[in-house]
Amino acid sequence: MSSSNPPPPQCSSSSSPCLLSSLPQQSPYKFPTHRLKKTQTDASKTPLVLVACGSFSPVTYLHLRMFEMAVDHVRQNTEFEVVGGYLSPVSDKYVKPGLLSSDHRVNMCNLATEETSSWLMVDPWEAFQAEYQRTAVVLDHFNHEINEVFGGVVTQDGEKRTVRIMLLAGSDLIATMSEPGVWAPEDLEHILGRYGVFIVERAGTDVAAATDSLARWRHNIYLIPQMIHNDVSSTKVRLFLRRGLSVRYLMPACVIEYIEEHGLYLEEHEPRGRPPPEPTPPNPDANLNLNPHSTSIPIHQQQQQQPPTDRSQSIPFEESTTQS
Numbered sequence: 053m054s055s056s057n058p059p060p061p062q063c064s065s066s067s068s069p070c071l072l073s074s075l076p077q078q079s080p081y082k083f084p085t086h087r088l089k090k091t092q093t094d095a096s097k098t099p100l101v102l103v104a105c106g107s108f109s110p111v112t113y114l115h116l117r118m119f120e121m122a123v124d125h126v127r128q129n130t131e132f133e134v135v136g137g138y139l140s141p142v143s144d145k146y147v148k149p150g151l152l153s154s155d156h157r158v159n160m161c162n163l164a165t166e167e168t169s170s171w172l173m174v175d176p177w178e179a180f181q182a183e184y185q186r187t188a189v190v191l192d193h194f195n196h197e198i199n200e201v202f203g204g205v206v207t208q209d210g211e212k213r214t215v216r217i218m219l220l221a222g223s224d225l226i227a228t229m230s231e232p233g234v235w236a237p238e239d240l241e242h243i244l245g246r247y248g249v250f251i252v253e254r255a256g257t258d259v260a261a262a263t264d265s266l267a268r269w270r271h272n273i274y275l276i277p278q279m280i281h282n283d284v285s286s287t288k289v290r291l292f293l294r295r296g297l298s299v300r301y302l303m304p305a306c307v308i309e310y311i312e313e314h315g316l317y318l319e320e321h322e323p324r325g326r327p328p329p330e331p332t333p334p335n336p337d338a339n340l341n342l343n344p345h346s347t348s349i350p351i352h353q354q355q356q357q358q359p360p361t362d363r364s365q366s367i368p369f370e371e372s373t374t375q376s
């Protein structure tokens with residue numbers, strides 16, 4: 053593994069101390085487990101770790117909110133118990149406009165999680181790989197670290213349990229799973245068949261359309277409605293920063309201070325590295341319409357299957373709050 057030495061996170065705020073001393077060290081690499089629950093609270097449930105893969109350039113409150121939405125959804129609608137949550141920033145080899153160096157992205161994610169959360173962690177493994185790592189490989193890495201190295205979790209009676217690893221993603225990312233050439237068919241089988249995904253609804257993406265071609269993995273797909281619609285994105289934050297506009301309350305203050313201190317995002321960045329996945333042959337099933345209104349797609353969220361055209365009306369607040 054290639055692991056560069058990131059500059060230590062800097063945060064000069066006197067009003068909001070940034071817990072710099074408690075930030076996990078990034079080099080040499082050690083899988084972070086300091087907030088991973090070792091003992092399950094409810095033995096009748098399946099222990100679950102949520103993993104969000106992304107650019108996080110920069111990390112915003114919406115990235116962090118995804119996890120909170122997921123935990124609520126898991127508690128109210130599933131038989132899982134969340135025992136940990138990880139952000140996994142993509143490596144510098146991923147070609148995407150505005151992708152800042154992994155050093156800075158990992159530092160910002162660490163500041164955000166350590167400052168604002170009691171359970172989220174940042175795993176820098178993917179970020180510091182010399183080559184781009186596909187999401188299927190990243191999930192395997194988490195499974196290895198949590199179940200083989202860490203040893204899974206135990207119940208209060210001392211019984212050892214294997215932790216289920218699942219991807220946490222916005223519906224825009226899941227929509228790309230139906231685009232030819234973006235995801236290898238065997239990777240989709242691995243990610244959705246073996247692991248599974250929690251999908252957070254995102255404005256601008258038709259969730260039903262995004263999951264149509266994924267119906268065969270419906271038992272492993274959970275849809276999470278956004279009850280308070282909020283479309284903060286890293287792209288918009290970068291645009292605001294370039295224009296000298298305030299980004300306060302869109303992301304943790306500590307991350308804003310880090311950006312200001314390092315003079316980040318003042319210019320538009322060209323994509324770095326090379327394209328992420330090698331183009332793969334289109335998934336032969338990707339464009340099959342497997343009955344868009346099937347009752348078989350996520351049993352857990354069937355009422356979210358047919359969003360009206362107007363996204364702001366797609367999940368009436370009252371209906372959403374009574375979903376469980």
Ligand SMILES: Nc1ncnc2c1ncn2[C@@H]1O[C@H](COP(=O)(O)OP(=O)(O)OP(=O)(O)O)[C@@H](O)[C@H]1O
Binds near residue numbers: 106255285
């Ligand atoms: N507002 C949001 N609602 C739901 N999901 C989101 C939101 N913002 C980000 N995500 C999800 O977070 C994950 C990481 O996303 P990423 O780092 O690419 O952020 P982004 O804001 O989409 O970035 P960019 O604007 O640079 O494309 C993805 O699964 C993405 O779908």
Ligand SMILES: NC(=O)c1ccc[n+]([C@@H]2O[C@H](COP(=O)(O)O)[C@@H](O)[C@H]2O)c1
Binds near residue numbers: 225228234
């Ligand atoms: N084939 C793949 O494994 C594949 C394809 C597209 C995106 N991704 C991942 O999705 C995440 C978010 O990507 P975007 O920022 O491009 O939406 C990244 O972590 C990226 O690695 C993986």
